[in-house]
Amino acid sequence: MRAGVARDLLTELSAPLTRRGCLTHIEERPRRAGRQGSFPEWTDPRLVEALAGRGITAPWIHQEQAARLAHDGQDVVIATATASGKSLGYQLPALTAIGARELDIRAPRATALYLAPTKALAADQLTNLQALADQAGLRDVRAAVYDGDTPTEQRRWIRRHGTFVLTNPDMLHFGILPGHEQWAHFLRALRYIVVDECHTYRGVFGSHVAMVLRRLRRVAAHYRAEPTVVLASATTANPEISASRLIGRDVVAVTEDGSPRAGLTIGLWEPGTVARVDGRGDPAAWEEPDGDGGAPAVDADAPAGDEEAPARREDPVRRAATTEAAGLLADLVQRDVQTLVFTRSRRGAELVASGARRLLEQKAQQTDGPGLVERASRIAAYRGGYLARERRALEDSLRSGELRALASTNALELGIDIAGLDAVVVAGWPGTRASLWQQFGRAGRSQEADAGALALFVAREDPLDTYVVHHPESLFGVEVEAAVFDPANPYVMTPHLCAAASELAIRDGEEEIFGPTARELLTTLARRGVLRARASGWYWTLSESAHDLTDLRGSGGEPVRIVEQATGSLLGTVDAASAHTQVHDGAVYIHQGRSFVVDHLDVDQAVAFVHREDPLHSTHPQSASTLRIRQVEREAPWKDGVRLCFGTVEVTDQVTGYQVRDVYTQAVLAQHPLDLPPRTLTTKAVWWTLPRELTEGAGIDAEELPGALHAAEHAAISMLPLLATCDRWDIGGLSAAHHEDTEAPTIFVYDGAPGGAGFAERGADDAAAWVRATADMIAACPCAAGCPACVVSPKCGNGNEPLSKPGAATLLGLLRQE
Known part of the structure; x- marks a missing residue:
C-alpha cells in the first residue's frame, strides 16, 4: 500500500x-530512514556475502551493537520496534561461531539454543535461519525445531547432530533439561542462548521461565559451558531490569533503533x-x-476465563x-x-x-x-x-x-x-x-x-477500551509498561527446585542462582521428605517425575481434549483452567466457524465429548466465589481512616451452572445447574478497608453500599492494566459490605495465579494513580446508571447486581488522593 x-x-x-x-x-x-553501521570484523565472510545477496550491505546500528556485545560475552537485550530486524543481532555472532570450524579446524565447536514463546514464531525463525545458512554455505549450521510436534526419530537426530536448536520454554522444561545427559554433546558447546520476544514473559509465566533459564544455566555450567544470553524484546520500559530478572544476572540494553520504518x-x-x-x-x-467462554463469579470478577457477556442496561448498546x-x-x-x-x-x-x-x-x-x-x-x-x-x-x-x-x-x-x-x-x-x-x-x-x-x-464497550479511544494521550507518546513478574514466588520456585534437584543434585552454595529465598525453601522441602538433605546438598529421591509438578503457563493441569463423539476425531484442545467454563456439559463450542454442543466433560480423563449442532442459543457459565485473608504483608493508613493492605489470600471458585441465552436478543431462556469441583487459589491481593461511618457520612447508606463497592471494584479491575503488564482477565476481585476477616466494607483485587504474579503488588505500589484514573473514567462516562464502558463487568456472576455508579463515584472520591 x-x-x-x-x-x-x-x-x-x-x-x-x-x-x-x-x-x-x-x-x-x-516514514523513517534507517541508520546503518558496519559488519563486525569477526563476521564470517560467507555470511556477509549471503546477506549482500539479499540486499543487506550493512547492519542497522542496533544490530551491530547487539552483535558486538554478544560476541564479547556480554548478556544483551535488544529492545526495538517490531520488524526492526532484531534477529540479525544474534544471528551474526551465533552463525559465525557455529561455522568457524569450517574456516579454521582449531576453532572450538559452538551451538546455539533459541527459545520462542510460540510454535509459530519458532517455525518462522527456522525458515529464515536455514535459508540464510544455506545461502552462505554454512554446512555446520544444522538448524531444527524441537517441540511437541517434532517426530520421535527427528528428535533423536537433533540431539546428536543439531547445532542451532529452536524450542520453547515448555519443551526445555519437559523435554531437554530432564534428559540433559542425552544433550551432553550439544550442551558442552553451547555458546549462545537466544530468548526471543522476552517481553511476553510476564506474570506467573514469566516467573516460571525465569526459573527454567536459571536451571538451564546451571546444567550448562555442569558441562563447563558459559553461554551468552541474547534477548529480543518489543519496546518496553527498563528492558535491562526485566531481562536481568529473567535470566538472573546483569544484562546490557540496546534500545536505539536504527531500522527504517x-x-x-x-x-x-x-x-x-x-x-x-x-x-x-x-x-x-x-x-x-x-x-471465549468465561467464568463469572458471584460478587466477584474472577480471572478464570475471557467471556464478554453482555449485561442488561437501559443505555444504548454499542456494537461489539x-x-x-x-x-x-x-x-x-x-x-x-x-x-x-x-x-x-x-x-x-x-x-x-x-x-x-x-x-x-x-x-x-x-x-x-x-x-x-x-x-x-x-x-x-x-x-x-x-x-x-x-x-x-x-x-x-x-x-x-x-x-x-x-x-x-x-x-x-x-x-x-x-x-x-x-x-x-x-x-x-x-x-x-x-x-x-x-x-x-x-x-x-x-x-x-x-x-x-x-x-x-x-x-470494546469496556472501561479501558473506551478510555483509550477518548484519551489518545494515554497511548501515543507514553512509555510502554515494564514487564511485571516475581521470580521469588514460592509457588513457582518450589517445584523448580525439585526439578533442578532431579536434574543434578543441588550442591551447597549452588542454590544462590535461584534467589535468596531458595535455601529456606530447600530446607522446607527436605523437612517434608520431598528432597533428601546431605552434607553436600539436596537430592531428589521420589520415584515420580519432578518436572510434572510444574505448569509453566498456569493452565491448571493437563489440556482438555475436545473429541467429536460420533467420529472420535480430535477437534482441538482447551487449557485445564478454562475447561470448566468453556466445555462444561451443555456448553456451545465453536471450531472453524462450526458449532458443537458438549455432551459430557470428563474431568478425570481430561476430555470433552461433543456433537455437531447449530443451536439458536449461547451458553454462559455462572460461578460463586469466597475469599479469605491468610496473611497481611503490608498495611498502611490511606486517608480518613481508610487502610490500604497487601498480602496473601485464598480464593475458592466453583462453576455452579450456566445460563442459556437467545442468540438474537440475549434474553435468558433457561438456567441449568452443574456439579463441578471447586478450584482453590492461594494468591496475592491488594485491598482497601473503609470505616462504615465514613461511607455513611458521604451519603452512602447501608442499602446502597454493596452496589457502590461492587461498582468500584469492577472499575478498579478494568483500569489496573494501565499500570501493570496485566490483562483484565489476569486479575480478579471481590467486594463486601462487611467482610468476615476485615469486619469492614472492603474492596479486593487479586492476581489470578497461584502465589501471585506481581500485578496486585504493582497496584498497591501505585495505588494513588490507580484510584485517580478509575475515578476519572467513571466521571467521564455519560451513562446514568452504569454501563459496560464504566462499571458493568463482562464476567460478573451476579449479573452485575447490585451496582451503583453514583455510589462508586462517591466512594472513589473518598479514596482519591490529590
Whole structure:
C-alpha cells in the first residue's frame, strides 16, 4: 500500500452513515530512514556475502551493537520496534561461531539454543535461519525445531547432530533439561542462548521461565559451558531490569533503533450504537459476544476465563468489537487489502472470520459479484487449539498471499514474518501497550520508499477500551509498561527446585542462582521428605517425575481434549483452567466457524465429548466465589481512616451452572445447574478497608453500599492494566459490605495465579494513580446508571447486581488522593 493511501482508505471506511462518528482519533507515524553501521570484523565472510545477496550491505546500528556485545560475552537485550530486524543481532555472532570450524579446524565447536514463546514464531525463525545458512554455505549450521510436534526419530537426530536448536520454554522444561545427559554433546558447546520476544514473559509465566533459564544455566555450567544470553524484546520500559530478572544476572540494553520504518496511519475507532447501525441486516443474527467462554463469579470478577457477556442496561448498546471488526474486515477484503485481525479470544477469531465471509457473500448476492464470493473464501480464522498441520497450512497461505485475511488470537502477535501485509485491525484492548504496538507492527513491514499501512484499534464497550479511544494521550507518546513478574514466588520456585534437584543434585552454595529465598525453601522441602538433605546438598529421591509438578503457563493441569463423539476425531484442545467454563456439559463450542454442543466433560480423563449442532442459543457459565485473608504483608493508613493492605489470600471458585441465552436478543431462556469441583487459589491481593461511618457520612447508606463497592471494584479491575503488564482477565476481585476477616466494607483485587504474579503488588505500589484514573473514567462516562464502558463487568456472576455508579463515584472520591 502506498503512503497516503492508508489515510484515504480510513476516511473511506468511516464515511458511510452507519459509521458516522466511529473514528475518534487519527495518528500518523511518518516514514523513517534507517541508520546503518558496519559488519563486525569477526563476521564470517560467507555470511556477509549471503546477506549482500539479499540486499543487506550493512547492519542497522542496533544490530551491530547487539552483535558486538554478544560476541564479547556480554548478556544483551535488544529492545526495538517490531520488524526492526532484531534477529540479525544474534544471528551474526551465533552463525559465525557455529561455522568457524569450517574456516579454521582449531576453532572450538559452538551451538546455539533459541527459545520462542510460540510454535509459530519458532517455525518462522527456522525458515529464515536455514535459508540464510544455506545461502552462505554454512554446512555446520544444522538448524531444527524441537517441540511437541517434532517426530520421535527427528528428535533423536537433533540431539546428536543439531547445532542451532529452536524450542520453547515448555519443551526445555519437559523435554531437554530432564534428559540433559542425552544433550551432553550439544550442551558442552553451547555458546549462545537466544530468548526471543522476552517481553511476553510476564506474570506467573514469566516467573516460571525465569526459573527454567536459571536451571538451564546451571546444567550448562555442569558441562563447563558459559553461554551468552541474547534477548529480543518489543519496546518496553527498563528492558535491562526485566531481562536481568529473567535470566538472573546483569544484562546490557540496546534500545536505539536504527531500522527504517514505513509510514503507518493509526485510527482509534469506537463502534456506534446498535440503534444507529443499519444496512447490514440484524447483527445479532450472526454475532456472539466477544469472548471465549468465561467464568463469572458471584460478587466477584474472577480471572478464570475471557467471556464478554453482555449485561442488561437501559443505555444504548454499542456494537461489539467483533461485529465491527468483521464489518471492517469485509470492507478491506472487498478492496483487496490483505488484513490481519487480532481478537481477544478463540471464539472472537472464529466469529470475525465467519462474520466477514457472510457479509461478503451477502454483498455478492446484492451486486451479483462472483469475485466477492471468491474473496470471502480467502478469509480464515487462526487460533490456539488447532492441530499443528492446520496452523502451518494457514501460515503458509497467508505468507503466499493466497489468504487475504486472517482473524487471529494473539497467537500471531509474535508469529510469522509477512511481507506486504497492508492492514491490521485490533478488536479490543490486547492487555498492554506493548502488545498493542506489537500487533500494530504486523502491518507496514515493507521497507519500500513509498510504503504505508493502516492500523485500527476497535474498542470494546469496556472501561479501558473506551478510555483509550477518548484519551489518545494515554497511548501515543507514553512509555510502554515494564514487564511485571516475581521470580521469588514460592509457588513457582518450589517445584523448580525439585526439578533442578532431579536434574543434578543441588550442591551447597549452588542454590544462590535461584534467589535468596531458595535455601529456606530447600530446607522446607527436605523437612517434608520431598528432597533428601546431605552434607553436600539436596537430592531428589521420589520415584515420580519432578518436572510434572510444574505448569509453566498456569493452565491448571493437563489440556482438555475436545473429541467429536460420533467420529472420535480430535477437534482441538482447551487449557485445564478454562475447561470448566468453556466445555462444561451443555456448553456451545465453536471450531472453524462450526458449532458443537458438549455432551459430557470428563474431568478425570481430561476430555470433552461433543456433537455437531447449530443451536439458536449461547451458553454462559455462572460461578460463586469466597475469599479469605491468610496473611497481611503490608498495611498502611490511606486517608480518613481508610487502610490500604497487601498480602496473601485464598480464593475458592466453583462453576455452579450456566445460563442459556437467545442468540438474537440475549434474553435468558433457561438456567441449568452443574456439579463441578471447586478450584482453590492461594494468591496475592491488594485491598482497601473503609470505616462504615465514613461511607455513611458521604451519603452512602447501608442499602446502597454493596452496589457502590461492587461498582468500584469492577472499575478498579478494568483500569489496573494501565499500570501493570496485566490483562483484565489476569486479575480478579471481590467486594463486601462487611467482610468476615476485615469486619469492614472492603474492596479486593487479586492476581489470578497461584502465589501471585506481581500485578496486585504493582497496584498497591501505585495505588494513588490507580484510584485517580478509575475515578476519572467513571466521571467521564455519560451513562446514568452504569454501563459496560464504566462499571458493568463482562464476567460478573451476579449479573452485575447490585451496582451503583453514583455510589462508586462517591466512594472513589473518598479514596482519591490529590
